[in-house]
Amino acid sequence: MEHLPEQYRQLFPTLQTHMMLASCSQSALAEPVSRAIQDYHDSLLHRGTNWKEAIEKTESARNEFTKLIGAEPDEVAIVPSVSDALVSVASALSVFRKKHVVYTEMDFPAVSHVWQAQCDYHVSVIPSIDGVIPLEQYETHISEETVLTCVPHVHYRDGYVQDIKAIAEISQRKGSLLFVDAYQSAGHIPIDVKEWGVDILAAGTRKYLLGIPGVAFLYVRKELADALKPKASAWFGRENGFDGAYAKDARRFQTGTPAFISVYAAAAALSLLNHIGVSHIRNHVKTICADACQYAAAKGLQLASAQGGVQPGMVAIRDERASETAELLKKKKVICAPRDEVIRLAPHFYNTKEEMRHAIDEIAAKMIDK
Template structure:
């Protein structure tokens, strides 16, 4: 597929919603391109006209895995397709052995609730769960130095906080975590697609993310990366026929896990979501995440500076190095403000007491000005 994307207008022209709305809610659901729409229509049309399209659909699943592997610098056999990030983390959590003396799981107070829920559910299997505390909406690398010890089995962290956009230094944390003898799991749902991720360079053991946010797909597909040498040591407790070595043989009586990370796959995935993911990933590979990140970083810096200029109070760090692309502002009655903005054609996302503004490569500073000006009128 050939994209001509030298100008911002050409980026924007791929997203029909931008003709009538200001879309700044990629932290919740990214805008859909015409190519993703065409991909999902292709899937539906194939079913309508052919009745079954298993081989073509499986090919799209494999293509989405290959493209995602390329995006993060992994190998395809280190990628599994899951239904959600919750599904992916649960697959890992239930495959670990929580032996006495090496059973501590560390996560943070800034992680999305599902992460805490999954790890807390492992206490019945012998896991000891600890939450790293925040200080001024920030987690400092020295917190990992202070709290992790030799009994830590795995450290589970978010690359970027879903709540306030706080960005962690994954490379630095990875070094600390591994020196403590712990595995590192990174939730990249709020960073994949607008921030370069190189799992080998960053020495990440496990990475999870989904396609519906910054990767500009739809719900139903998430990706699980597990370092090859680690995957082969893990035994899934949740499995299915597609996670078997020879799934096409339909062998009911023998359990033989697939090679690499594919062992964590279970049943038939959301095929329509795989078509969407494969199409969306084409765009990122053609443009380049580094180029996307540069544009989005400028938008994020502008969002903070213009918001402060207009009297809004950002949540979290003001340091550019400690912020992802998303910016959150403390807003009274945030959910009501979000609904009011939607009636004006401005899409943002509220969480608790903040309004989150998450631009992507299709956004402009004018979009941000319009959203902030409207917020100030409502407040």
């Protein structure tokens, strides 16, 4: 899949001057996405209003996201962020008698923040073992009293990819709903919510989905959505915005007017990703990450990601002064994403093997200087 960068790099002006290897935090901005943002701006600047267009663009973005994850449009809500999505889900679980919730040690901290604020639930954490969460851990920690199990598809810190289909089978057997945080996977790893048996999934657009902050998508399985009554719901979540009846689908999880400028960006970005095909993107990213892992090891660098299993979604290198190293690399126009004591190199379809190797050379040189 080496042809992907050749085919699409020209769409990303930043790549002419910078090596953008931080898609786990913020991907490069594509020209079609930039034009969509400008279209939103121009419609207000020159016509004064764009409500009808913006609503149409919202539906376009929704439809593109459903293609990306194998869902249907009425199973997807437009929300401000993944955190807002989880807050809304948490507010809807009171219809169930169970009061036990589990999340994992690998979840993004916002997940724990949401559940720490929920006084009505008994919450427990599934620990990792040597950087992974074996399926046996889910068997042990999910019980018949668990109403919801929260898991990340990809670990934000080192790119470890979990087997969501296998986890879903365990949670279903135990009678628990499954919430998947796909922020670190959507856009570069294929997702099929129906095939995997996922109940609820959320993803934002700022990272691998090529968008900007301000909008996220919440999938709720059709059969489940109508049973839930989220307290975090408002006029965009109603059958008719001006009456009190919940929408008859996942849209009931929507609240107020979306950030339309982010919706415009999302529609363009998702259209580009669907045009390329996420399976093609995954093959390319796996190939250059595998090469980079071998190259980093040969340079004497210590990888932070767990070995074995599915190829990680990024290359994570241990560095006690990761933030300092990232700033030094930034001065050389190599953009990466430090997290704690780890340098994360998170490529996308527009990146090359040579870029990854160059970044690793720079990191290795900094390690020697230290």
